[in-house]
Structure formats: structure tokens, C-alpha cells
Amino acid sequence: MLAQILTALLAIVIAVGFSLLYFAGTNWILDKSLADRVNPDGTEVVRAKQRESIRPWLFIFPALLLLTVYLIYPVVETLRLSLYDGAGSAFVGLANYAWAFQDAEYLQAVGNNLLWLAIVPAASCGFGLAVAVLADRVSWGVIAKTFIFLPMAISFVGASVIWKFVYDYRGPDADQIGILNALVTTLGAEPQAWVTLPFWNNFFLMVILIWIQTPFAMVIFSAALRGIPEETLEAARIEGANEFQVFFRIMLPQIMSTVVVVWTTITIIVLKIFDIVLAMTNGQWDTEVLANLMFDWMFRGGGDFGRGSTVALTIMIAVIPIMIWNIRRFQKEEGMR
Amino acid sequence: MAMVAGGAKAKLGRFAAHAALATLVLIWTIPTLGLLVSSFRDKDQLIVSGWWSALSSSEQTAFGRTGTAADQVEQGGQFVIEGDFLGDGQPGAIATFGESQRNLEAFTAGETAALEDGTEFLLNEDGTYRWTSEQPFEHERGERIFFISEVPPIFTLANYVEVLTAEGIGQSFINTLTVAVPATIIPILTAAFAAYAFSWMQFRGRQILFVIVVGLLVVPLQMSLIPLLRMYNGIGEVFGADPKSYLGIWLAHTGFGLPLAIYLLRNYIGSLPRELMESAKVDGATHFDIFTRMVLPLSVPALASFAIFQFLWVWNDLLVALVFLGKRPDQIVLTSQLRELLGSRGDNWEILTSSAFVTIVVPICVFLALQRYFVRGLLGGSVKG
Numbered sequence: 001m002l003a004q005i006l007t008a009l010l011a012i013v014i015a016v017g018f019s020l021l022y023f024a025g026t027n028w029i030l031d032k033s034l035a036d037r038v039n040p041d042g043t044e045v046v047r048a049k050q051r052e053s054i055r056p057w058l059f060i061f062p063a064l065l066l067l068t069v070y071l072i073y074p075v076v077e078t079l080r081l082s083l084y085d086g087a088g089s090a091f092v093g094l095a096n097y098a099w100a101f102q103d104a105e106y107l108q109a110v111g112n113n114l115l116w117l118a119i120v121p122a123a124s125c126g127f128g129l130a131v132a133v134l135a136d137r138v139s140w141g142v143i144a145k146t147f148i149f150l151p152m153a154i155s156f157v158g159a160s161v162i163w164k165f166v167y168d169y170r171g172p173d174a175d176q177i178g179i180l181n182a183l184v185t186t187l188g189a190e191p192q193a194w195v196t197l198p199f200w201n202n203f204f205l206m207v208i209l210i211w212i213q214t215p216f217a218m219v220i221f222s223a224a225l226r227g228i229p230e231e232t233l234e235a236a237r238i239e240g241a242n243e244f245q246v247f248f249r250i251m252l253p254q255i256m257s258t259v260v261v262v263w264t265t266i267t268i269i270v271l272k273i274f275d276i277v278l279a280m281t282n283g284q285w286d287t288e289v290l291a292n293l294m295f296d297w298m299f300r301g302g303g304d305f306g307r308g309s310t311v312a313l314t315i316m317i318a319v320i321p322i323m324i325w326n327i328r329r330f331q332k333e334e335g336m337r
Numbered sequence: 338m339a340m341v342a343g344g345a346k347a348k349l350g351r352f353a354a355h356a357a358l359a360t361l362v363l364i365w366t367i368p369t370l371g372l373l374v375s376s377f378r379d380k381d382q383l384i385v386s387g388w389w390s391a392l393s394s395s396e397q398t399a400f401g402r403t404g405t406a407a408d409q410v411e412q413g414g415q416f417v418i419e420g421d422f423l424g425d426g427q428p429g430a431i432a433t434f435g436e437s438q439r440n441l442e443a444f445t446a447g448e449t450a451a452l453e454d455g456t457e458f459l460l461n462e463d464g465t466y467r468w469t470s471e472q473p474f475e476h477e478r479g480e481r482i483f484f485i486s487e488v489p490p491i492f493t494l495a496n497y498v499e500v501l502t503a504e505g506i507g508q509s510f511i512n513t514l515t516v517a518v519p520a521t522i523i524p525i526l527t528a529a530f531a532a533y534a535f536s537w538m539q540f541r542g543r544q545i546l547f548v549i550v551v552g553l554l555v556v557p558l559q560m561s562l563i564p565l566l567r568m569y570n571g572i573g574e575v576f577g578a579d580p581k582s583y584l585g586i587w588l589a590h591t592g593f594g595l596p597l598a599i600y601l602l603r604n605y606i607g608s609l610p611r612e613l614m615e616s617a618k619v620d621g622a623t624h625f626d627i628f629t630r631m632v633l634p635l636s637v638p639a640l641a642s643f644a645i646f647q648f649l650w651v652w653n654d655l656l657v658a659l660v661f662l663g664k665r666p667d668q669i670v671l672t673s674q675l676r677e678l679l680g681s682r683g684d685n686w687e688i689l690t691s692s693a694f695v696t697i698v699v700p701i702c703v704f705l706a707l708q709r710y711f712v713r714g715l716l717g718g719s720v721k722g
Contacts, residue, residue, distance in 0.1 A: 004508075004667060008515035011583060015519040019526045027625040055624055056540035063531035063595055064546070070561055070592025071553050077564035088567065127361065134358040137351070144358050146708075148365040153704035154697045155653030157672045161679065161693035162368045165375065165686060177387050177686070179371060211365065219715050243350060272557050275655045279676050294559050295656070298566065305563050312559040323555045330551045 019062075026058045075316070078309045086304035096310040106311065109288040113318075115202055116209075116273060116289065121266040123210045125259060128217025132225055133247065135218075145218065152215040156208070156275030163208045164280060169193040198286045205287060208276050213269065217262050224258040225251060264322050271315050290315050376694045379491035380687035394489045397429070398441060402479035403466070409474045416470045422484065423464025430462045434484035441485050460484065496691035504682075506692050508666055509674040513696075515583055516658070516670055517651045520590035521644055527591060528598030529606075529640065533628045535599065536607035537614055547603070553596040562660050565589065569661070581663040589661050590654075594647050601646075601714065605639035606632055642714030645707050649700050671696040 034051045038044055085092050100106045131148055135141030151159065168178030172191055176182040181191040194204045228251060236246050252259075274291035281287045283296065290311055297308035374388045386395040401422030409416045423429060435443030436452060444450040449459045456470040460482065468474075501507035534540070535547050573580030609632065617627045633640075651657075655672040662668045664677070675692050682688045704711060 004511055004515070008511065008518075008583075011515065012519050012522070015584075015587060016522050016526070019523055023526070023530055023625075027623075031623070052538075052624070053540070056534045056538040056543075059530040059534035059538065059624070059628075060546070062527045063599060066527065066588065066592040067550070067553060067595055070565065070589060071556055071596070072549075074561035074564035075556060077567075078560050081563060131358065131361055134354050134361075137354045138358055141358075144362050146705075147362050149708070150369065150701060150704070151365060153649060153700040154369070155655070155672050155700070157655050157675050157679075158653070158693045158697040161675060161689050162372045164679070165371060165690065166368050168686075175386060177384065179367065179387065179389065182387050182389075211368070214365070216715065219712055223712075223716055268555055268557070272559060275672070278655070279679055291557075291559055291656075294562075295659070298563060298660070305567070308563050312557070312563065315557045316560050319555050319557055323552050326555060327548055327551055330548070 022062065023058075027055070030054060030058060078312055078316075081305050081309040082313050084306050086301075086306050088305045092306065096306045099307060100310050100314075105283075105288055105293060108286060109283075109290045109293045109311075110314065112202055112287065112289050113271065113273075116206055116270045117267060119203070120206050120209050120213065120270045121263045123206075124213035124217050124266050125221075125263055127210065127214040128219075128262070129221050129259070131214070131218045132221040133251070135222070136225065145222070148218060149215045151212050154212065156212070157279050159208050159212055160276050160279035163204075163211070164195070167194040167204060169195075195280055196285045201281065201285055201287055205276055205280055208280075209270065209273060213266050217266070220258060220262050221255065224255040228254045264325070268319060268322060271318050372690050372693055375686060376496055376690035377492045377494070378496075378687070379493055380496065380685070382488065382491060383687050383690075391492075392490055394429075394487045396432070396485055397488050398438075398483065398485050400438075400481045400483045401464070401466070402481055403468055405479055406474040406476055414471075416473050418468040418474060419466065421463075421465045422460070422482070423486070429486040429488035431460060431464055431484045431486045432462075434460050434482055436482065438483050441483050446484075458482065496687040497695070500688055500692045500695065504678060504688055504692065505666060505669070505674055506671070506695050509669050509671045510695060512662075512668060513652060513671040516586055516590070516662070517648055519583075519587045520594075520651045521648045523587055524591040524594040524598045524647060525640055525644055528595055528602050528643070529633065529636065530628065531595075531599050532602035532606050533624070533632055535603045536609075537627075537632075538624060550596050550599050554600060556596075558593060558656060561593070562656075566660055579663075581661060581668060583662075583668075586657065586661040589657055590647075590651050593657065594650065598643050598647065601643050602636065602639055606636055609635060638710065638713065641707065641710040645703060645711045646714045648703065649711075652700055 030051055034047045034054070036044065036046050036048070081088050082096055083091060083093060085095075131145065135145050138144070154162070166178055166180050168176070169181055169191055170176055170178075176185055176191055180194065185191050195201050197204075232250060232254075233246055236250050241249065272291050273289055274295060277283060277287055277289050277292045278295070283289070283292050294308050294311040294315070297304050297311060371388045374391050375383055378388065378391055381397060382391075382395045385397060399422075401420075404418045404420050408420070409418050411417075423431070431446040433442040433445055434450070435441050444458075444460070446460055446462045449457050452458050456468060459467045459469075466482070501510075535543060535550075569580040569585055572578070613631065614627060617631060622630075653672065654670075655676060658670045658673050662670060662673070664673065669677070675689075675696050678685075678689060678692055
């Protein structure tokens with residue numbers, strides 16, 4: 001144990017030291033090798049311009065290298081591999097795509113992902129907005145927000161354990177130790193094995209993600225709501241608008257662009273949802289999703305890289321519109337700077 | 338009149354706001370509270386009663402084995418076997434007992450029961466029993482007597498001791514730390530230099546490169562996994578090294594975290610006052626000096642925001658760890674270990690709850706202590722995928 005702690009510490013020091021060494025070292029070399037110098041005939045050669053044209057690349061080189069190796073190259077490579085067989089050696093054309101469109105598991109995963117997309121972003125934004133608005137109206141709003149905030153720090157796997165315990169099922173004769181079934185039996189209904197209940201179990205898994213994403217939405221919306229001038233709201237109230245009208249006619253339109261950003265951010269998270277499904281069901285009982293199916297094919301039977309890549313590409317294709325929208329939005333903001 | 342009605346309505350509205358918010362707070366806290374309470378409960382109590390009844394005593398069914406014929410003594414013409422079912426310091430009080438598992442409530446504790454074979458059996462609340470017979474006992478194996486006992490609530494750290502030692506959670510805690518700290522520091526350094534270059538240095542292709550970074554913000558991790566797995570395996574083969582290594586996962590996390598890091602830090606560094614940079618340059622400072630002596634110290638809030646973000650992300654990550662690290666004891670991280678336990682110890686809630694709590698305690702502390710920075714990071718980077 002102690003040995004590992006020491007190894008880890010050493011590794012940390014080396015890793016950080018190496019990074020620092022790179023930046024300090026390359027800059028030092030640049031300054032030395034392209035230093036201003038005085039020629040024998042006494043004329044001075046100032047090479048600041050050369051130095052400063054190279055220096056930016058020293059600054060961004062590590063970042064560019066890592067981005068290229070870990071993101072740009074893999075995207076191209078995944079695209080290529082989706083046209084190859086399981087081992088990635090023989091070209092098979094569109095065979096993997098043909099497989100996907102008649103594979104029951106794949107179609108189920110697409111269907112489930114669509115279901116998640118329809119519900120999780122909407123529910124998270126809805127609850128997040130509700131908390132943000134309500135917390136502004138009560139004296140204990142800050143405490144309430146802190147409590148609701150906490151699940152954001154919990155890992156998907158940790159949250160899965162927490163909720164698996166909530167959903168725990170014992171036979172109808174036993175005392176239920178899962179709070180959901182305890183509630184259900186108290187109300188006089190039969191206890192259910194929620195996680196294995198086809199179709200509906202999808203919703204019980206979604207609850208976990210909504211539980212984690214609501215605090216995120218809440219934080220962003222709280223900040224956005226604070227940006228609405230108090231006078232605007234007061235004016236509306238004096239005009240006789242009730243609280244619902246104030247919310248739907250004034251607050252919501254004012255923060256609509258924020259809602260869109262939060263919605264798309266959660267959409268991307270939903271498209272990649274993996275840990276919760278893996279930990280709760282591993283795709284059994286009709287809960288398969290794309291990211292879990294992709295992971296499965298990476299290792300199933302020694303790994304089928306062609307099919308895995310095809311499934312990954314499905315997620316990528318769904319993300320592309322958001323990516324384009326993101327870039328457009330960025331360019332618009334840049335233009336205003 | 339109208340004023341009064343309006344006042345009542347407003348009061349009702351305020352009450353509704355309190356009630357609705359209280360409900361939401363409950364839904365968002367009760368599941369975690371259940372985990373926390375359960376992780377401190379005795380494992381035998383945990384499986385028979387809900388955690389919400391943790392403070393009341395629980396009923397447990399158990400059985401005791403009587404002494405054998407060898408233990409009998411003759412007292413006044415009767416043969417007697419005495420003993421104690423709740424011997425070795427077991428807590429609780431026996432409520433009822435019976436001869437078979439189906440008939441646990443046949444007799445009340447303290448009452449002398451006439452058993453089917455004509456003998457008499459007295460079982461006291463404290464677990465001591467006295468078994469008497471007119472005929473000598475002949476059995477060689479103790480008889481089983483089933484009973485229900487009321488056990489007072491027991492809270493214990495035993496679950497934590499077990500998971501930290503026997504279930505490998507302690508070791509994986511260190512593994513996770515080993516992954517998370519460098520995987521937080523390396524991208525910060527790398528991204529800070531790049532963000533400075535993107536904000537304050539002139540070079541060809543600056544705009545287009547940054548647009549690419551913005552595009553990469555949302556590229557799903559899944560796109561990278563297979564090519565990188567193949568690449569790592571290839572490198573491992575060429576150099577005869579293990580393709581699953583800490584260095585490998587640090588770099589992977591760095592690569593995946595960089596777009597957000599560069600984006601966030603550029604927003605911040607780019608908004609520093611231009612005059613500051615200009616005056617430093619007039620004084621003859623190079624970009625390297627300006628960056629290390631002025632920009633880095635000024636950017637601490639932004640660096641902290643990203644650091645918390647990345648640290649939580651890496652700490653909580655499962656997917657990257659599954660692909661880039663092995664499941665050997667010296668590599669398996671907390672999330673991965675917890676997932677293994679979900680599979681292998683799925684019914685041992687005392688193990689699962691305490692393990693889960695160990696995995697979430699660090700993020701929660703980081704989060705509560707540095708909430709301010711975290712929120713700032715969230716607000717600055719809410720476009721990340």
C-alpha cells in the first residue's frame with residue numbers, strides 16, 4: 001500500500017515536472033538559439049520577430065498533439081473502421097451498416113436512446129427550472145439548492161447503487177427494504193422488481209440521470225434568472241399579472257437561450273449514457289442503449305471493431321447538428337467581441 | 338374584499354411554493370440518506386428492515402442448538418440440559434420460540450413449553466434455556482429451537498472496515514487518486530499555455546484552430562475508444578509493455594479534457610485587460626514571462642474551476658478506466674470496483690452501500706468546499722459534451 005502511494009506520488013511529480021520542463025525548456029532553447037547577436041562587424045541582429053513567430057507553436061504544440069492523437073485521428077479512424085471487418089483488416093463496404101439496420105439489439109438501442117432523449121433533457125430542465133424559481137421565493141432557498149446540488153458530485157455508478165437500493169425488491173411476503181417498494185406496499189399494491197420490468201424499467205433508469213442532471217440545470221437557470229431586471233418583474237406584477245403569467249410571459253422568454261444551451265448539453269450527455277445502464281442492467285430486460293452496445297461490441301467475442309465503430313458513429317451523427325450549431329453560435333459571439 | 342381574497346391567494350401560493358420545494362428536496366436527498374444510514378447498519382438488520390426504521394429495534398429470526406445428551410445432569414429425578422442461545426455477547430431479547438421454522442410464535446419467552454416428545458422446554462428472554470425430561474436424553478446432536486428475537490438497533494463501522502480491507506475498496510481508492518491527480522494537473526498546464534497563445538499571440542491559423550477546438554467540445558468519447566484501444570495495444574506489442582498503464586490513462590483523460598479546458602481558459606485569459614499585456618511587453622517581457630509571471634497568477638480562479646471540473650470528471654469516470662486500465666488490484670479504480678461488486682455482491686447491501694459511500698465522499702467534500710468555483714466553471718462551460 002505504502003509502496004503504491006509512493007509510486008503514485010513519484011509519478012505525479014514526474015508527470016508534472018515533465019510538463020513544466022517542456023514549456024520552460026523549449027522556451028529557453030528558443031531564446032538561446034535565436035538570440036539577438038552582434039556580428040563581428042558590429043551590426044546588431046535582432047531576431048525577436050523569428051522568435052515570436054515560433055513561440056506560439058511551442059505554446060500550443062502539446063495541446064494540438066494530444067487533441068490530434070486522442071480526438072481528431074480517432075474520429076477519422078472510427079469512420080474507416082466502420083467499413084472494415086471485426087478485426088479491422090478486411091474491407092467490407094457497408095456490411096456493418098447493413099448488419100446494424102436489421103440487428104434487433106441495435107434497433108432497440110436506437111429506440112431506447114430516442115426515448116431517453118425525449119424525456120431526460122425535458123425533465124431535467126423542468127425540475128431544474130422549478131427549483132431555481134421556487135428557491136428564489138422562500139427564505140431557505142439557498143439550503144434547498146445546496147441539498148439538491150449534491151447529486152451532481154456523485155458518479156453515475158455511485159448513483160446507480162443508490163437507486164438500485166431504492167428499487168430493491170423482495171418477494172411479496174417479505175418486508176421490503178427498498179423505499180419504493182415499501183411505499184408501494186404501504187399503499188396496498190404489489191411490490192415490483194422495477195429494474196427488470198420491460199419498457200418501464202427504462203424510465204427507472206432515466207430517473208437516475210434526471211436526478212444527476214437537474215442540479216446542473218438548476219445552477220445555470222438560477223444564474224440566468226438573477227440576470228432578469230427586478231423592475232421588469234415588478235412592473236408586470238403591478239400591471240396585475242399573476243405569478244404564472246410572470247413566469248411564462250416574462251421569465252421564460254428572457255432565459256430561453258439559456259434553456260436551449262442546457263437542453264443541448266444534457267442531450268449530448270444522454271446520447272452517451274453508458275455507466276447507468278451498464279451498472280443497473282447491462283442492457284438486459286430491453287434497456288440497451290447505443291453507448292453500452294458499443295462498449296459491448298468492443299470486447300464481445302474478442303471484440304468486433306467494425307460493428308463497434310458503426311455503433312459509435314451513430315452517436316457521432318446525432319451529435320453533428322449540435323456541433324455545427326455550437327460553432328455557429330461561437331462565431332457569432334466572436335463577431336460581437 | 339378583493340384585497341382579502343388576493344392576500345389569501347398569495348398565502349396559498351407561498352404555501353404551495355414551500356411544499357413543492359420541500360418535496361423536491363426530499364426526492365433529491367432521501368436516496369443518498371438511505372445509502373448513508375444503511376452503510377452504518379449491522380448487516381443482519383439491514384436485510385430484514387428498511388433503513389428508515391433503523392432507529393427502532395428489529396425482529397430477527399434465528400435458531401439455537403441445544404446441548405447434547407452428554408451435557409445433561411440429573412436433578413431430583415429429572416434430566417436437565419441448560420445453556421444459552423444468546424451466549425457470546427449477542428444483543429437482543431427473545432420474544433417467541435417454537436420447534437420448527439414454520440411455527441416461530443408457538444411459545445412466548447419465559448413460558449415453559451411442552452414439546453412434542455413430552456419434554457419441557459423453558460426459554461428465557463435473555464437466551465438462557467432449561468430443557469427438562471423425565472427420561473434420560475439420548476440425542477447426540479443438539480436439537481434446533483427456532484426463535485424470534487428483538488434486536489436493538491446496531492450501528493457499526495464494520496462494513497467500512499470490511500470494504501476497505503477485504504473488498505479492495507481501500508486499494509482502489511489509492512488507484513483512483515493516482516489516476517485523478519495527474520489527469521487533472523497535466524491538462525491544466527497544457528491548456529493554459531494553449532489558451533494564452535489563442536488569446537494573446539499572433540499566428541497563422543489561430544481562428545480556424547480554435548474553431549476546431551470548439552467543434553471537438555462535443556465529440557463523443559465513444560468515437561475515440563476503438564482506435565485508441567488498437568493504438569495502445571499496438572504500442573504495447575512493439576515495446577513489449579503493458580498497454581494498460583497509468584501513463585496511458587493520464588494522457589487519455591488529458592486529451593478528452595483539453596477542449597473544455599482550452600475553451601474555458603481562453604474565455605478567461607482572453608478577457609484580461611489588454612493594457613496589462615502591452616505594458617509588460619513595452620518593459621521587454623517575453624510571452625513566456627508574461628504568461629508565467631502575470632497571466633497564470635491572475636487566472637487562478639479559472640484554473641480552479643476547471644481543476645474541480647476535471648477532477649470530479651476523472652474521479653467519477655468509469656468508461657475510460659474500463660478501456661485504458663486493467664482490472665488488476667493495482668489498477669482497478671473505485672467506480673470499476675464498485676461495478677464489480679454490484680455484479681458479485683449484488684445482494685450484500687452492507688458491502689454495496691459502504692463501498693458506494695467511500696466512492697462518493699471525496700467528490701462531495703471537494704464539491705462542498707469549492708462550490709463557488711465549481712458553479713463558475715459550470716456557467717463558463719455549459720457547452721461541453
